[in-house]
Amino acid sequence: MSDHKGARLVLEALPSGTTLIADRGYDSNWFRIALVEKDITPCIPPTRSRKVPIAYDRALYRQRHKVENMFAKLKDWRRIATRYDRCAHTFFSAICIAASVAFYLN
Incomplete structure (x- = not known):
């Protein structure tokens, strides 16, 4: 498809x-x-x-590759890639933390 x-x-x-x-x-x-x-x-x-x-x-x-690279960096975090969190708000919080760390490390 x-x-x-x-x-x-x-x-x-x-x-x-x-x-x-x-x-x-x-x-x-x-x-x-x-x-x-x-x-x-x-x-x-x-x-x-x-x-x-x-x-x-x-x-x-x-410029599209910047968005693709950010998703790739988020998937480096095992918790996000495997979606361990049961609640949507907890999963979103983990994404925010991972995005913040990825932003400040680069």
Whole structure:
């Protein structure tokens, strides 16, 4: 299953914003149209199989790796990666602590 099929389920829950940065898995015409209807500019590189490539902001897309790196750092914490906490508020607190430590160590 490709990513954009799962995106249909969460499209209504997207918070308001100006731009959505996503990878090639979310490149579909219906998803781009749905984002534009919600006044969100899609920054999604086209798949290699597209006959006519769609333009996107390459400089903005390059910033996406910072978010990916932060998730990778959070998963270094065993408690977060395995989700030991039963309560959502305790799990969120562990994420906040791990993010704070990762921020101050770098």
